[in-house]
Amino acid sequence: MSALIVFAFYAAVFIAEQKLPPTSMLFTVLKKGAVYALVAVSMNLLNGFTGIFSLGQAGFMLVGAYTYAILTIPVAARASVYQYFNGGMIQFTVPFVVALLLAGCAAAVFAWLIGLPVLRLKSDYLAIATLGFAEITRAIFQWNQLGPLTNGSNMLRLFPIFNDFNIKDASGTVAVYLSTMMPMLIAGLCIALLVLLINSTYGRALRAIKDNEIAAEAMGINLASHKQLAFCVSSFFTGIAGAMLAMYQTSVQAKSFTSAMTYEILLIVVIGGVGSVTGSCLSSFLFVACSEWWLRFLDEKQFINGFEVPLLRNGFRLVVFSIIIMIVVLFFRRGIMGTKELPDLFKRRRAKEATPHD
Amino acid sequence: MWKTVFPYMLSGISVGGQYALIAIGYTMVYGILRLINFAHGDVFMVAGILMVYMATALPLYITIPLVLLLTSLIGFLIERTAYRPLRSAPRMSAMISAIGVSYTLQNLVLYATGGLNQFYPKIPFISDSVRITGATTTMVTVITPFLTLLLAGILVMLINRTKLGMAMRAVSKDFETSLLMGIKIDRVISATFVIGSFLAAVGSVLYFTNYSTVIQTSGAMPGLKAFVAAVFGGIGSIPGAVIGAFLIGICENLIKGLDVILFRLGLIAKPLGLATFSDAFTFALLIVILVVKPTGLFGEEHTDKV
Amino acid sequence: MTDPKNVLHLDHLTMQFGGVVAVNDLTMDINEGEIVALIGPNGAGKTTAFNAVTGIYAPTNGEISFHGTPIVRNHPCGKMRKLYAGTNADLYKDRVLRPTPDQITRLGIARTFQNIRLFSGMTVFENVLTARHLRRTSNFITAGLHLNGKEEALMRERSLALLDTVGLADVRDEMAVSLPYGRQRLLEIIRALATDPTLLLLDEPAAGMNPQETMELGQFIRQIKKDFNLTVFIIEHHMDLVMNISDRIYVIEFGRQIAEGTPAQVQNDPAVIAAYLGGDAE
Numbered sequence: 043m044s045a046l047i048v049f050a051f052y053a054a055v056f057i058a059e060q061k062l063p064p065t066s067m068l069f070t071v072l073k074k075g076a077v078y079a080l081v082a083v084s085m086n087l088l089n090g091f092t093g094i095f096s097l098g099q100a101g102f103m104l105v106g107a108y109t110y111a112i113l114t115i116p117v118a119a120r121a122s123v124y125q126y127f128n129g130g131m132i133q134f135t136v137p138f139v140v141a142l143l144l145a146g147c148a149a150a151v152f153a154w155l156i157g158l159p160v161l162r163l164k165s166d167y168l169a170i171a172t173l174g175f176a177e178i179t180r181a182i183f184q185w186n187q188l189g190p191l192t193n194g195s196n197m198l199r200l201f202p203i204f205n206d207f208n209i210k211d212a213s214g215t216v217a218v219y220l221s222t223m224m225p226m227l228i229a230g231l232c233i234a235l236l237v238l239l240i241n242s243t244y245g246r247a248l249r250a251i252k253d254n255e256i257a258a259e260a261m262g263i264n265l266a267s268h269k270q271l272a273f274c275v276s277s278f279f280t281g282i283a284g285a286m287l288a289m290y291q292t293s294v295q296a297k298s299f300t301s302a303m304t305y306e307i308l309l310i311v312v313i314g315g316v317g318s319v320t321g322s323c324l325s326s327f328l329f330v331a332c333s334e335w336w337l338r339f340l341d342e343k344q345f346i347n348g349f350e351v352p353l354l355r356n357g358f359r360l361v362v363f364s365i366i367i368m369i370v371v372l373f374f375r376r377g378i379m380g381t382k383e384l385p386d387l388f389k390r391r392r393a394k395e396a397t398p399h400d
Numbered sequence: 401m402w403k404t405v406f407p408y409m410l411s412g413i414s415v416g417g418q419y420a421l422i423a424i425g426y427t428m429v430y431g432i433l434r435l436i437n438f439a440h441g442d443v444f445m446v447a448g449i450l451m452v453y454m455a456t457a458l459p460l461y462i463t464i465p466l467v468l469l470l471t472s473l474i475g476f477l478i479e480r481t482a483y484r485p486l487r488s489a490p491r492m493s494a495m496i497s498a499i500g501v502s503y504t505l506q507n508l509v510l511y512a513t514g515g516l517n518q519f520y521p522k523i524p525f526i527s528d529s530v531r532i533t534g535a536t537t538t539m540v541t542v543i544t545p546f547l548t549l550l551l552a553g554i555l556v557m558l559i560n561r562t563k564l565g566m567a568m569r570a571v572s573k574d575f576e577t578s579l580l581m582g583i584k585i586d587r588v589i590s591a592t593f594v595i596g597s598f599l600a601a602v603g604s605v606l607y608f609t610n611y612s613t614v615i616q617t618s619g620a621m622p623g624l625k626a627f628v629a630a631v632f633g634g635i636g637s638i639p640g641a642v643i644g645a646f647l648i649g650i651c652e653n654l655i656k657g658l659d660v661i662l663f664r665l666g667l668i669a670k671p672l673g674l675a676t677f678s679d680a681f682t683f684a685l686l687i688v689i690l691v692v693k694p695t696g697l698f699g700e701e702h703t704d705k706v
Numbered sequence: 707m708t709d710p711k712n713v714l715h716l717d718h719l720t721m722q723f724g725g726v727v728a729v730n731d732l733t734m735d736i737n738e739g740e741i742v743a744l745i746g747p748n749g750a751g752k753t754t755a756f757n758a759v760t761g762i763y764a765p766t767n768g769e770i771s772f773h774g775t776p777i778v779r780n781h782p783c784g785k786m787r788k789l790y791a792g793t794n795a796d797l798y799k800d801r802v803l804r805p806t807p808d809q810i811t812r813l814g815i816a817r818t819f820q821n822i823r824l825f826s827g828m829t830v831f832e833n834v835l836t837a838r839h840l841r842r843t844s845n846f847i848t849a850g851l852h853l854n855g856k857e858e859a860l861m862r863e864r865s866l867a868l869l870d871t872v873g874l875a876d877v878r879d880e881m882a883v884s885l886p887y888g889r890q891r892l893l894e895i896i897r898a899l900a901t902d903p904t905l906l907l908l909d910e911p912a913a914g915m916n917p918q919e920t921m922e923l924g925q926f927i928r929q930i931k932k933d934f935n936l937t938v939f940i941i942e943h944h945m946d947l948v949m950n951i952s953d954r955i956y957v958i959e960f961g962r963q964i965a966e967g968t969p970a971q972v973q974n975d976p977a978v979i980a981a982y983l984g985g986d987a988e
Contacts, residue, residue, distance in 0.1 A: 095492060159691040166436055169495070170627065171690050174683030177624075181680035186673045239850040243858065246836045250825050257823035260760060262811040262840025262901050271846055301620070302506075305499050312496050357511035364504035371500045372485055375493055381827075 044384040048230075055226055059219040067335045069222045073204060073290050074334065075327035076229040080283040082310045082322035083233050088276040089308075090317035091240060093252030094269060095165045097304050098156070099280050101176030104183060104299040105152050106145035106281025107288040111198040112191065113141045119200040124193055131190040138202060142228070142285055149281025150274045152179070157273045161266065173301055183296035192296070199293040225286055232279050237319055239275065248272050313370050315377030320384040325377070333363055404664045407535040408657035409650060414541035414610065416649020417548035421603030422626035423633075423641040424552065425475075425596025431572040431636030432592055433487075435494050439478060439501035441623015443597050447471040447604035448520065448614040449509055455521035464523075468601045475597025476590055484586070509616035517615055520608040527609050540609045545646075547606070551599060552642050559638070564591060572636055621679060625652070628686040634699030643697065648685065652678045711738040712774060713905050713937045714759070714815075718794045719768035721754050721961075722782075727791050728754040730961035732768075736905070741931065741938040743952040745945075745972075747982050751961040752941045753820055756907055759939075760817050761807040766790065769798055772813055772905070779803040812840055816903035818894045820910050820941075824882040830893060831878035834865040837900035868896050871933070872926070888919045892926070899934060906930075908940040912947050920944050924951045945983070949973065957982065 055072060062068060081099055088094045113136045115123055124130030136144065160171045186194035204221040211217040239245055247268055250258035259265055288294045310329045314321030340359040344351040370377070422444050429437045447467055454463040482501045486494045526539045559565035567588045571578045579585055607622065608614055626641075629648050633640020654661070655678040659671040689696060714736040721729040729751040736742045744752050758765045761778065766786055770778040781798040782790040825833050838861040844854035852858075869875040872892045877885065882893060891911055898906060908927070912920045924947050931938055942948045948955065949969040957965040957978045965975045972978055 095495075159687065163690055163694065165491070166430075166434070166495070167631070167690050167694060170436065170631065171687055173624070174628070174686045177683050178680040181676050185676050235850070238852055239846070242849045242852060243835075243839050243842055243844075243854075243861065244846050244849050246828075246832060247839045249827065250836045250839075253825040253827045254823050256762070256807075257819070257825065258836075259807040260811060260817055260819075260823075261837040261897065262808045263836075264806065264808045266806075275846075301624075302503075305503060308496065308499060309503070316492075355511075356514065357507070360507040361504075361511045364500070364507045368482065368497070368500045368504055371493070371497050372482065375486075375489060 043388050047384065052223075052226065052230070056223055059222045064216075064219060064221070071327065071331045071335050072222050073225050075330040076225040077283050077286045077290055078307065078310060078330060079323045079326035080229040080232050080286065081280050081307050082314065082326050083236050083319050084276040084279040084283065085307050086311050086314075086316065086319060086322045087236055087240065087248075088272055089311065091245065091252060092248040092269065092272040093165075093255075094161070094272060095169045096172040096273070096276075097169045097301065097308070098172035098176040098277075099307050100299045100301055100303040101172075101179040102149040102153060102277045102280040103284030103287060103303070104176075104179055104296060105149045106284030107294045107299070108183060108192060108198065108284075108296070109148040109281070110141050110145040110285030111201045111288050111294050113144060114138065114201040115198065116200065123198060123200055124190070126196065127189040127193065130193065142282055145285040146278040146281040149284065150278040153274045153277030154270060157270050161269045161273060173304070176299075176301060176304065180296050180299055195295075195297065197293045197295045198288075201288065203289045203292050225290070228282070228286060232282060233319065233323065236275075236279060240319065244268070244271065309367055309371075313367065313377050315379035315381060317381040318377070318379035318383055320382070321377055321379030324379065328378075332366070333360070337363060401664070403535075404661055405654070405657070406533065407537070408653040408661075410532065410535055410537055410541050411610075412650035412653035413646060414537075414544045414649070415607070415653065416646035417544035418603045418607040419622060419626045419629055419649050420548045420552065420642040420645035421599045421606075422622060423629040423645045424555065424638055425593075425600050426623075426627045427630035427633070427635055427638060427641040428568075428592050428596050430630065432568065432575075432589060433483070433494070434491060435483065435498065436627065437596075438495070438498040438623075439482075439505060440596065440600060441619035441621075441626065442502045442505040443471060443475055443478070443619070444600040444604050444607075444622060445614065445616065445619025446474060446505055446509065447597075447601040448608045448618060449513070449518060451605065451608070452518045452520060452614055460521065460523060463521075464605065467605070468598055471601035471604075472594045472598045475593040475600075479590060479593040484589075506616045506620075513615065515615065517613040520612050520614055523605070523609055526606075538610060540606050544606050547602070548642065551602065552638060555595065555599075556638055564588070568592060625679075625682045628682050631686060632689050632696055634696030637696070637698040640696055640698040648682050651681055651685070655681050712736070713738050713740075713772070714939065715771040715774075716755070716759070717769040717771070718797055719755065719758060719770065720766050720794075721751065721758055721763060722766040722786065722790060725789060725791075728961055729758065729765075729958075731793055732958065732961070732963055734956055734963070734966075736937060736939055738937055739931070740953045741927065741940065741951050743948045743955045744939070744941050744958065745943070745948055745955060745982065746958040746964075750958045752958065753909055754961075755958075756817065756909055756939075756941065759810070760815060760907065761805050761810040764804045767795060767798065769803075772815065776803060777805060777810065777813060808840065811901050811903075814902065814904040815907065816898035816901045816905070817907035818891070818898050818909055818911060820913065822887075822890050822894055824890060824894055824897070826881075826883045828882055829879050830874055830882050830885065831865060831869065833882045833893060834868055834897050834900045835861060837897045838865060840901055865900060868900055871930075872896055888915055891915070891923075895926075895930070899930065903936065905937045905939065908938065908942075910941055910943065912942060912944045915944075917946075920947050923947065927951055 058068065081103065085099055088096050112132055116135060117133055120133065121129040156172070156175045160168060163171055182188065183192050184195045188194065204224055207220040207224045208216045209218040209220060247258070247263045250261065250263060251265060251268060255265060310325050311322055313329065314325030337359040340354055340362055341356050342354065344354050422440065425440050426437060429435055450470055451463060451467045454466060478501055482497045483494055486497055526543060528539045529536055530539050530542060559568055567583045570583060571585060571588050625648055626645060629644035630641040632647070633642070633644035656675045658674045662668045663671065712735055716732055716734040719729055719732040720727065732755060744755065746752055754763070757763045758778065759770055765778060765780050767781055769776050779798050780802050782795050825836065828836065842849065842857060844857055848854050866875060869878055874889065874893060874896065882890065885893060895908065895911065912923050915923060927938060928951060930936060952969055954967065955969060955972045956963060957972060959981045964981060965972055965978045973983070
């Protein structure tokens with residue numbers, strides 16, 4: 043049943059993309075939503091399923107974005123992009139899929155290195171340590187001495203973006219629009235892989251670690267290796283999402299990958315329900331829709347009978363949005379889906395919720 | 401050599417004192433609630449914004465106390481609305497709420513200011529120039545360390561000699577037992593937030609007199625660094641937070657000047673752009689501390705019973 | 707040196723926390739097929755000894771051997787060197803062995819906990835199924851891509867069979883913590899069995915049970931010992947259970963062993979009566 047829904051959703055997106063004008067806000071929301079959904083599910087794997095409260099997502103997205111960009115900027119364009127660094131030291135490109143995979147791998151390697159000292163810390167300290175590593179990563183990628191590789195504090199651009207996937211006919215006009223389907227497909231595939239992992243024996247082991255670390259260890263689950271696994275897998279997909287973000291933004295600059303980005307993802311995860319993949323996906327799209335599209339009217343001055351409505355001007359949208367988030371965090375702590383997934387909505391209401399005896 | 405290093409040390413001590421005033425708020429709240437108050441840095445920033453707005457309408461001898469008062473009130477209100485309801489919830493929820501408050505405060509200020517740099521009013525006397533052994537700086541730099549140590553000293557006396565202080569110490573040692581012993585937890589926690597916010601407001605007056613522009617993201621970095629200082633000094637320890645903050649302030653500024661210093665020493669031929677790492681240094685320090693001695697300089701160990 | 711049928715051997719085991727010596731120079735033997743009980747007043751150091759065996763704490767001093775092979779070994783070092791209040795500090799100066807609890811479980815030693823530690827977010831079935839994870843032969847890629855169908859099916863089959871032995875199969879999709887207390891304890895034992903142990907450590911399994919349940923538990927322990935070829939090491943305060951099923955009993959007080967022997971011997975030992983059983987014990 044849920045497979046049917048997902049399939050129908052994708053079909054609808056495909057059709058919409060052919061019919062609606064390509065500049066419609068719907069596609070912005072779908073593209074950005076897809077990227078955020080992937081990061082959110084990755085963060086959920088780490089935080090919601092394994093109980094590792096990491097705030098380093100922005101750093102891994104940065105690594106992934108840069109890896110992708112550095113490896114796919116066409117050789118001919120490098121001179122203009124790396125203008126202060128003599129065209130840069132990398133003078134080759136790799137195929138798109140390879141670049142995506144390498145983006146993920148680079149992020150995973152960073153994660154593995156960071157995980158060695160950090161994963162044995164208590165949750166609050168782990169949060170701050172990962173936040174710190176993300177900031178250090180950002181500083182490194184902005185360092186002008188690494189310019190020949192990273193372009194220092196300058197932007198990376200001209201790499202393949204989503205629009206490049208539109209299929210053009212002989213005269214150059216677009217025959218089939220795929221610029222939204224591509225990110226949706228990539229994100230969908232990655233999320234599917236994550237769901238498979240969560241439903242495997244490893245997924246159970248990770249959930250056991252979150253549930254009761256001491257009992258999990260007593261049942262033969264090695265904490266260090268499983269936590270590293272969760273951390274690296276989560277970062278792998280976060281890196282790929284970073285590459286997708288680069289494609290969405292069409293340019294990458296280290297200084298935009300701040301901890302504010304991580305906080306947004308965290309809020310998305312919480313609103314969707316910590317421990318629910320469906321929740322993370324739903325709330326990503328809702329979050330992007332609200333902040334980029336639906337609440338936009340709050341940013342415009344409105345006039346009623348010649349009187350300007352107070353409060354409505356630029357920035358009000360984000361204020362309202364923040365308040366909505368606070369309300370959800372305070373009053374709807376379990377989020378939209380709690381810990382339920384899409385298939386659970388179709389099961390007959392289970393007889394018992396957990397009512398602990400004793 | 402000294403002439404090159406000294407100005408950086410001076411600004412380091414100055415900003416270190418300002419970080420210390422923020423760090424105390426973090427360490428007190430964490431000591432009692434085990435909560436990283438992510439919004440604390442933004443409260444510091446709001447204090448700066450309040451001053452900007454009020455100084456256009458009111459004379460300084462009114463705005464300064466008013467800002468201190470209002471910021472303390474804001475800290476109190478944040479605790480009441482965003483943290484108290486979650487006191488029985490898992491710790492993660494309160495932390496997420498803190499992040500939410502931080503997000504909200506930043507967006508409120510962004511909305512009010514339109515994202516444009518706000519210019520901090522020039523406060524006479526403390527913004528006056530002063531020469532110390534050849535380096536030119538402002539009075540703020542001189543006043544800050546003394547004021548910080550004075551306030552921290554008063555606070556430590558409060559904690560060790562008053563009933564409220566004793567209650568605070570009890571609550572940070574054992575929350576539940578304190579409840580059972582009849583300590584009015586709500587009052588203790590509110591007092592903690594009020595004191596922390598008050599000190600952050602004082603810090604903001606000193607900090608923004610030096611830095612002079614305030615925007616909605618002005619609180620993020622100082623807040624984060626102050627938290628690192630608190631962890632470094634041993635979370636829950638006020639002297640530790642102060643020492644950690646001064647250390648971070650000094651090192652951070654030395655790194656900013658590292659290019660210049662190394663150049664003058666003849667060790668490098670051209671600038672390496674090492675100033676980018678002044679922020680990163682703080683985090684590197686954090687990670688080293690967390691890995692080597694997570695309880696910080698003056699923190700206490702504690703084992704769990706299985 | 708030790709009896710070839712010896713399953714567990716504790717040699718001069720000492721656990722010291724700061725200035726407090728919780729377990730003091732304990733030397734014990736548990737042989738194949740035995741049910742050995744460890745009894746003593748509260749705070750005597752029983753659970754601490756368990757925790758040393760299962761790797762939660764590294765002992766301050768001493769060695770633990772499993773089937774004749776040393777698995778845990780340590781000696782006082784660093785700060786503890788000065789604080790050490792026990793004896794035989796230099797016995798184990800050579801190679802230190804500090805395995806993690808999961809390594810110990812993989813060797814075949816499983817345990818239950820004094821305060822039930824079931825996975826509260828999982829169902830009854832999932833609790834047992836998760837305990838099969840350590841016996842996997844797949845890696846995270848083959849398992850993550852669900853290429854390990856046969857292994858997964860076998861895991862599920864085995865878990866279900868285990869649940870069947872205690873009649874928990876019909877509640878397998880209920881949340882584990884929604885079971886009545888006594889059945890939760892049974893579930894915890896079954897979960898430990900799912901790790902394929904040869905030695906089972908039970909920490910106060912009868913705590914909170916009424917006399918009827920305690921008796922059934924005794925029968926259950928005897929049954930699983932037979933069915934799964936186990937050796938059992940049990941901490942208990944329910945004396946009727948202890949005297950009923952134990953082959954041998956060790957008594958400790960303030961971390962030291964004060965008696966050892968068959969139930970009959972221990973029951974009549976004056977030191978034990980004075981410390982624990984009480985003057986006119988039944």
